Amino acid sequence: MKITKILNSSVVRAVDENNNEVILAGKGIGFHHKEGDFVSLDQTEKIFVLKDKNENKNFVQLVKDTPQEYFEASSAIIEYALKQLSAKLYEHIFIALTDHINFTIQREKKGIYIQNRLLWEIKKFYPNEFKIGKYAVNFLNQKFQINLPEEEAGNIAFHFVNAQTNEKDMYQTMMIANIMKDILNIVKLHFKIILDKDSLNYIRFITHIQFFSQRLLEDRFIDSKDDFLYNQIKLKYSKELECxxxxxxxxxxxxxxxxxxxxxxYLVLHINRVTERVKS
Structure with a gap:
């Protein structure tokens, strides 16, 4: 691969043998080479294919606006994630995560923290990604002497949820949208109500049935084999159980x-919350 531009000491722009524009990341790769040099695969840690001009432009701007050590931190976190996940990750995770780290640390230095209202759902339904998020928070806190809260682990976990892809993504996205629409219609017709789309409980319900739909299509329903909670809700939430x-x-x-x-x-509990005020 031929280097076309040095972006910083750890990131360069290059073209591969098929004349595709790529980003090469690796410690010292920009320091030890110059434009026009050829580099081999074993000299790089990460290769990212930029599929369009906008992505190229956005990445170049990100390099200009972002300290080099954040790219290195992003690369280290992704390397850890790849060992934890069986799925492939889209290349955009490097750009998205580096950008996220940049703004997160800027906010932390200003004392600004964003509450993650879906932290419970992320912990419960994406434990592997949340584990990566916790690792990332600990890594960033130690490396940059900051104090990011647990909510940030959830924010980072979402990046890795979104970055896991396969060829059936578009079809699955359409299926999930249809399943969510059908479930919402079942709830509305069952209770004969109009749901408040601006409420936090509605947002939580939408998120839950999105995750639920993914588990359905991937054959990974949660099943603890413990009937205690189920027996409790049968007594307390009969209408929600019927729904x-x-x-x-x-x-x-x-x-x-x-x-x-x-x-x-979980459906019963979310249905109870999303319909509670509307029913009353």
């Missing part, structure tokens, strides 16, 4: 799958 059973019937007829009791419990 969840309607959703279960829809899942069975459409996908040939049956919800676990754990999944029903």
């Amino acid at each position: 969840s059973q309607r959703i279960n019937n829809y899942i069975q007829s459409t996908f040939g799958k049956e919800l676990s009791k754990d999944e029903i419990v």
Whole structure:
């Protein structure tokens, strides 16, 4: 690969053998080479293919605005993540995570913290990604002598959720949208109500059924084999349980799958919250 521009001591722009524009990242790669030099794969730590001009422009601007050590931190976190996850990651994670680290540290230095209202859901439904987020927070706190809170682990985890992709992504995205629409319609028709789309409980419910739909399509329902909570909700939330059973019937007829009791419990609790004020 031929270097076309030195962006900083750890990041260079280059073209590969097919004349595709790529970004090469590696400790000292920009310091030990100059424009026009050829570099081999074993001299780089990361290769990112820039698929369009906007992505190229955005990355070059990011390099100008971002301290070099944040790129190195992003690379180290991604390297850890790849060891924890079985899925491939889109190249954009390097750009997105570096940009996130830059603004997060800027906010931390100003004493500005953003609450992650979906932290519980991320912990529960994406434990591997949350583990990466916790590692990243500890890594950044130690490396830059800062004090990022646990919420930040959830924010970083979301980047790794979004970066896991495969060829069926577009189809799955459309399927998830349809499943979410159908579940919302079941809830609205069951309770004969209009949901408050501006409420926090609605946002939580939408997030829950999005994660639920992903688990459905990937055959990884939560199932602890513990009936205690299920037996409790049967007594306390009969109408919500009936609605969840309607959703279960829809899942069975459409996908040939049956919800676990754990999944029903979480649906019941979210349905109770999202309909509570509207019903009253």
